[in-house]
Amino acid sequence: MSEEKGDELAPTASFSQAERDAVYRAIYERRDVRDEFLEEEIPRETILRVLQAAHHAPSVGFMQPWNFVLVRDGAIRARIREAFEAAVARETREIPEERQALYRSLKLQGIMKAPLNICVTCDRARHGATGLGRTQQKDMDLLSTACAVQNLWLAARAEGVGVGWVSILREEDLRAILGIPEEIAIVAYLCVGFIERAYRRPELEVKRWAKRLPLAELIFENHWGERSE
Template sequence: MKITQAERDAVYKTIFNRRDVRAEFEATPIPDDVLKRILTAAHHAPSVGFMQPWDFVIVRSDETKQKLKQGFIQANREAEALFEGERKEQYRSLKLEGIQEAPIGICVTCDRTRTGPLVLGRTANLDMDLYSSVCAVQNLWLAARAENIGVGWVSIIHDHVLHQTLGIPEHIVPIAYLCLGYVSHFHDQPELEKRGWLKRQSLNSLIHEEQWQDKSHK
């Protein structure tokens, strides 16, 4: 089945307008059929050996969100201590999660034992199952954006907090805790770029032909 030009353009529009949402969440609930479409898209991500190692833990309760927020606060204090001077002040000014504001949280996990110890395609690189689960995260994120739903990845939280709070078995690896919800608006560019934390690098400086080239001087 060929993709039409309009469909192609819609895919690129979704990619280029995807944002990490933190402060713009609204209380409007996500309908069950919309959430199911988003999770179905995530479930259709590519996976090594077709092992489909992901699971999705859906969080709705305020009590659970409060526990996760406390985990973020602790990890965020640790992170803040690593920065100095103006960079620390800038870090403090950033809102880096929307755990309690977002109507839904989803923890995407990876079961590295799902199809047994021998997985087609994972023989040379044992981490391919982890990468597969990250592909599910990306599919989820783009599908949500196509539904005009914002997503925020809470990376500043320790795995043991997710294990304990969400009852995740020890052998299951948490890949991402995501906040989902309708938003007041999407930023026209990534917020960290907008706030001057870092700039987007030039694509040409990241492309290498045939062999690696040292482009650090460019």
């Protein structure tokens, strides 16, 4: 035990109603943004605040396996955009016939429009190949990195910055274009920029691709399939 002075348990200060409202507002008003990005550069301090929020995400064994590759260069983003187009062509073939027209009408990325792209990676061997909390469930490092992405997404919303997650990209293309080593996993490719307008509901719901499921249908009591009366 090597606790330092000030490290003892302290009372948890409660949130005021306004603070609670702000937290829930960030959660409910966060959107996946594809097309509404402004050209304006995001100040370095704002980017760092958002990344600091990501860096304070929970992680298995406090592993903090993430890195953030900040991509601003237009030529690099153009190559990623090309890789996206090729990936969309492949994905289109897997979409059921009756949904193809709707799929093709969707805007699914803002790689060139957003002034900043961020590739979030996971170093699966950080602090050793195995570790606390990860011996039985091997992908906990990847899930920890997803927690960091969510923190980033929420903090960005509070900063007036929109984020769009683009997963229609082959990992090998991102790896080659961004020079990411083989041993580093790629978790998220994000388009990031200030926004002034956003949908109030998920764009995929507005465009009738999918609906939000009723929460009550997703909750079981004690055993899978058991619902409360």
